Amino acid sequence: MNTATDPRDAEVEELLVGAVDLHCHSGPAAMPRILDHHEALLDAAEAGFRALLYKDHFYLGVAHAVMLEKLVPNTGVRLYSGIALNNASGGINPHAVNHAANIGAKIVWLPTLSAANHVAQTESGAKNFPKTAKRMLEPIPLSALDANGAITDDTKLVLDIVAEADMILAGGHLPAREIIQVFEEAGRRGVKRMLVNHPTYVVNCTDDDMRALVELGAYLEHSICMFIPGKALCFTQQDLAHYIELAGAERTVLSSDLGLQGSPRPIEGYRQIVRMLLDMQMPKQDIRRMIGDNAAWLLNIH
Known part of the structure; x- marks a missing residue:
């Protein structure tokens, strides 16, 4: 843990106990990362985290999570992963989602990269997004909608699989209006756990879009990396206060989205955002909810 240099350090560390990171970008990965899954686990264990979910844009990370839990026992941290429906997974591919569900994936991200x-x-050039270490094939652009603006049959089948397995459906990097349309359909098909990734970055949600998504039962996940010093910083403390007020602490999730070069390690990111929330006079109960309890509900863990 950090060496205490400020009276508030102990308060921050106490609040981190039981936290859950739904968006940890550790490696190995095609994009350069500053730590691997094992190191991320050890950092989380030292801070007393309840769970950690590894996200990679190119591969299903469930096997890594299962094996690490077995090889590094007694950490108190439960490890999870899921699948991002990008070209590397066959796009919006029901077969890939079915396999992911059957081996214990907790989340399905609609297309990201x-x-x-x-x-x-x-x-x-509108978004300065991290690049892969080696050149990848040019992406085939994906949408959950067909040429007529209707939800595709493959997307509907993915929603049915997500509902049956009670996994989290995450909006990925689809645009706001498309996520709203898909989440409306997801709700009709029995999906209970819906998450909007960084709604104000790439997704470009307006305030009204975010209110609409909350009305559909979705949680809004804001990326810690975008509010603290580092390469991904693009929003202010005032922005964070507004986003929390808009959705309420009961529908807000703060996940690290860290592991990228030029930014802090994930757990350090949590320390910085908790300190910011304390500076904002946020009630401790709400802080715990946003950095842990809401994510634990989405993962269906206790």
Whole structure:
């Protein structure tokens, strides 16, 4: 743990006990990472985290999580992963989702790097998104909608699999209006756990979009990396206060989205965001909810 240099350090460390990170970008990965899954686990264990979920844009990480829990026992940290429906997984591929569900995946991310929305924004230079260490094949842009603006049959089948397995459905990097349309359909098909990844980055939600998604029962996941010093910083403390007020602490999840070069390690990111929340006079109960309890409900763990 950090050496105590400020009276508030002990308060921060106490609040981190029981936290859950749903968006840990440790490696190995095609994008350069500052730590691997094992190191992320050890950091989380030292801080007393309840759970850690590894996210990779290119592969299903469930096997890594299962084996690490077995090889490094008695940490108190439960490890999870899921699948991102990018080109590397066959796009919006029901077969890949079915397999992921059957081996214990906890989350399905709709297209991220391969989303047509993401591709358009990165090609135009609108978003400074991290690059892979080696050149990858050009992405085939993906959408959950067909040429007529209707949800595709494959997407509907994915929603049915997610519902049956009671996994989290995450919006990925689809645009706001598309996520709203898919989440409306997901709710009709019995999906209970819905998560909007960094709604104000790439997804480009307006305040009204975020209110609409909360009305659908979704949780809004804000990336800690975008509010603390580092390469990904793009929002202010005032922005964070507004986003929390908009959805309420009961529908807000703070996940690290860390592991990228030029930014702190995930657990250090949590320390910084908790300190920021304390500076904002956020009630401790709400802090615990946003950094742990809401994510634990989404994972269906206690």
